[in-house]
Amino acid sequence: METNRLLLIFSKNPVPGRCKTRLAKTIGDVAATEIYKVLLRHTALITEPLDAIKEVHYSDFVEEDDVFSDQFIKKVQSGSNLGEKMKNAFEKGFKQGYQHIIIIGTDLLDITTEDIYKAFNALQTYDYVLGPAEDGGYYLLGMNKLNSTLFENKDWSSNTVLQDTLIDLKTEQIALLDERNDIDTYEDLEEFKDLKDYLLKNN
Template identity: 50%
Template structure:
């Protein structure tokens, strides 16, 4: 199996619909600006993943869109399946391992702080480690990778809270894992208000 066939990148994304994405950000900047920010983040995620030499699956939250930023010739498109984020991620990993992939990493689609090089490094770390984890500043994680399936990682988590990283590390305490650099994902106005590239979406905001 060549590298492309061994490595799988899972990208979890929300369908970019008005009023349905980045709701915490929208509470400050409004639904329209939040949607524009999210579309910008999707395009960024495409730019840092499209040239990776591996299989790439995009998992949609609501429905599969045929014609969007995710090129059908680059990404396989699938639908998330499960009652909560843990169940949906678990199913995606299981599908990947069942298909014969040896190294699988999952990311979201709202990380402006992520580069192609970061993702290549994460896959490289799985040569010497069984798990790789990218901690987020808000107490969650922006990346999870593994070479063997571990069900506990997807159970007993209060998803979307600042306890997820701590509880995930507890699950990994007896495992051979690597921690990447902490990064900031985009959930709140404070996450983007001082980053120049986002100013175009925030002109209407009054502090």
């Protein structure tokens, strides 16, 4: 086990009305939550084999009976906004002695185990690694030292997060992964026919 590597998985609790709210505007709270549960299962599946310490950070409370096995340490996010919550998680990780820390969300169906291995391997050479999302954000951020600037002065719901982060890192050596599409709206489902069919079949 690579005990110097930490994977942070930021997750919403799969409660109707509390997750996938933009998707829910089109398909309703219950259907949006069912889609989110599919995404959670995928996240658990692709992160389980990773040779790293893995932590799931829930938005509101620790889900006891969830899709993540006992390989995963489970916590609750701390902070007043997404940037502060991510910064706090990284800061605690570095204080605990981890040398390479990566954070991902639970909104992607096309992220793979290999993507995360590539990110950890990139941190052997680069201080930062980013996984660009199609909507202008990022689905993965990794670093070898805490950089609090990356979590400040960002509109986390906008399409400028990636560009603003790259500006913060303009003097740094960065590795970029392949672009992926996170699922936030009904239109995002168009790329994933199986998931859309699942939605239609179960609702």
